[in-house]
Amino acid sequence: MPRQVVILGSTGSIGCSTLDVIAQHPERFSVLALTAGRQVEKLLQQCLVFNPRFAALLLESDARWLREQLAISGCKTEVLVGEATFAELAGHTDADIVMAAIVGAAGLLPTLAAVKQGKTVLLANKEALVMSGELFIDAVKQHQAILLPIDSEHNAIFQCLPPALQAHSYQGSLPQAGISKILLTGSGGPFRQTDLALFDQITPEQAVAHPNWTMGRKISVDSATMMNKGLEFIEARWLFNCQPQDIEVVLHPQSIIHSMVQYSDGSVLAQLGNPDMRTPIAHALAFPERIASNVKPLDFFSLGSFTFARPEPERYPCLGLAIDACRHGQGATTALNAANEVAVEAFLQQQISFTAIAKLNALCLARFASHHASQLDDILALDAESRAYAQQQLRNFVQ
Numbered sequence: 001m002p003r004q005v006v007i008l009g010s011t012g013s014i015g016c017s018t019l020d021v022i023a024q025h026p027e028r029f030s031v032l033a034l035t036a037g038r039q040v041e042k043l044l045q046q047c048l049v050f051n052p053r054f055a056a057l058l059l060e061s062d063a064r065w066l067r068e069q070l071a072i073s074g075c076k077t078e079v080l081v082g083e084a085t086f087a088e089l090a091g092h093t094d095a096d097i098v099m100a101a102i103v104g105a106a107g108l109l110p111t112l113a114a115v116k117q118g119k120t121v122l123l124a125n126k127e128a129l130v131m132s133g134e135l136f137i138d139a140v141k142q143h144q145a146i147l148l149p150i151d152s153e154h155n156a157i158f159q160c161l162p163p164a165l166q167a168h169s170y171q172g173s174l175p176q177a178g179i180s181k182i183l184l185t186g187s188g189g190p191f192r193q194t195d196l197a198l199f200d201q202i203t204p205e206q207a208v209a210h211p212n213w214t215m216g217r218k219i220s221v222d223s224a225t226m227m228n229k230g231l232e233f234i235e236a237r238w239l240f241n242c243q244p245q246d247i248e249v250v251l252h253p254q255s256i257i258h259s260m261v262q263y264s265d266g267s268v269l270a271q272l273g274n275p276d277m278r279t280p281i282a283h284a285l286a287f288p289e290r291i292a293s294n295v296k297p298l299d300f301f302s303l304g305s306f307t308f309a310r311p312e313p314e315r316y317p318c319l320g321l322a323i324d325a326c327r328h329g330q331g332a333t334t335a336l337n338a339a340n341e342v343a344v345e346a347f348l349q350q351q352i353s354f355t356a357i358a359k360l361n362a363l364c365l366a367r368f369a370s371h372h373a374s375q376l377d378d379i380l381a382l383d384a385e386s387r388a389y390a391q392q393q394l395r396n397f398v399q
């Protein structure tokens with residue numbers, strides 16, 4: 001029997017890559033449910049191709065249109081509406097695998113719902129873990145969910161762990177496995193060599209033009225500020241049960257090495273591949289087996305040289321803020337994530353400059369760094385409070 005997959009955020013970059021891999025393996029996977037935000041036409045096309053039992057989206061007006069179009073095409077997909085239905089589908093009795101690929105804090109509740117039903121959860125939505133770290137991992141343990149990282153770096157690190165540790169990486173001991181450090185690689189984004197004096201003039205279109213990866217707009221801006229690497233630093237802290245001092249960020253502009261694990265005997269294991277998310281997606285969908293992904297194989301004879309560097313703190317202030325937040329604890333990371341979502345959206349709407357993103361994040365972190373948030377209600381309240389504060393402070397940066 002094919003394993004039944006729910007894709008949260010099917011209309012996004014990760015959602016589409018997941019469907020691409022699933023389409024290559026109809027004997028292994030079938031689509032139980034797709035969820036989207038606003039891209040109703042794309043969702044319709046996906047329903048016509050994959051014929052899921054359910055499709056869900058945010059607005060009643062979109063749902064009405066989708067139902068009409070599906071009826072015209074004779075497609076029997078049942079259409080549901082509203083955020084609560086994403087969580088229902090994520091925890092559906094018939095779901096075997098849940099791909100968590102909604103962007104931002106909106107992904108937390110549906111992803112947690114999948115965890116609480118003990119599903120195999122493929123985690124792309126790093127913001128969910130950054131917002132709720134310990135609570136999320138405790139839920140994974142309590143409900144015996146299987147958590148597999150999709151983020152390319154964390155998937156690479158996972159692949160470089162000893163198999164015994166892979167089974168419970170979020171509660172194992174890296175030192176007992178002989179691991180001395182996690183080397184988290186990052187490209188440095190599109191502005192790695194841009195004159196700092198020009199940073200105020202950076203436009204959204206320049207910021208979303210990642211040199212190596214094609215991704216959604218929010219994560220692309222995060223890569224440009226290196227907040228993405230900061231969020232990934234916090235993500236790694238929870239996924240691999242380690243402390244900030246166990247993780248080092250290494251710039252690797254080519255994005256061919258997706259991260260590395262350093263062992264105490266001097267060995268360093270790395271995972272390499274062309275920058276294409278279908279590799280980690282295929283890895284996690286089939287784990288522990290391997291399946292084809294249609295990703296172009298690496299050709300070592302045409303690869304240029306690999307380079308490595310330390311990130312410059314003045315070029316990437318968001319990275320430093322995220323590492324500080326990780327040291328402070330849960331309240332700080334929840335508040336920083338929320339502030340960053342507000343700041344990135346304001347930048348994309350051309351309300352604030354590129355450099356204002358870090359300034360706004362710094363203000364929110366300073367205000368909420370010592371706040372505590374361990375229960376879900378506290379986390380959601382702090383997320384809301386930090387967003388409100390960021391919105392209020394935003395006025396000082398409007399250009």
Ligand SMILES: NC(=O)C1=CN([C@@H]2O[C@H](COP(=O)(O)OP(=O)(O)OC[C@H]3O[C@@H](n4cnc5c(N)ncnc54)[C@H](OP(=O)(O)O)[C@@H]3O)[C@@H](O)[C@H]2O)C=CC1
Pocket residue numbers: 008009010011012013014015035036037038039040058100101102103104106124125126127150151152213214215216217218219277
């Ligand atoms: N893209 C990549 O290569 C990588 C992405 N990730 C992570 O994966 C996640 C998804 O990223 P990506 O695919 O690039 O993002 P996209 O912006 O391309 O897609 C986001 C998806 O989430 C949906 N969505 C947005 N807002 C809401 C909401 N409020 N409620 C429900 N659904 C919503 C969108 O729906 P719609 O478009 O219909 O409005 C879309 O399906 C992010 O957390 C990102 O950090 C991690 C590593 C790599």
Ligand SMILES: CC(=O)[C@@H](O)[C@H](O)COP(=O)(O)O
Pocket residue numbers: 151152153185186187188189213219222223224228229277
């Ligand atoms: C593909 C993926 O996992 C992204 O998170 C990627 O890491 C972005 O590239 P940066 O290294 O520039 O953040």
Ligand SMILES: [Mn+2]
Pocket residue numbers: 151152153232
């Ligand atoms: Mn990544």
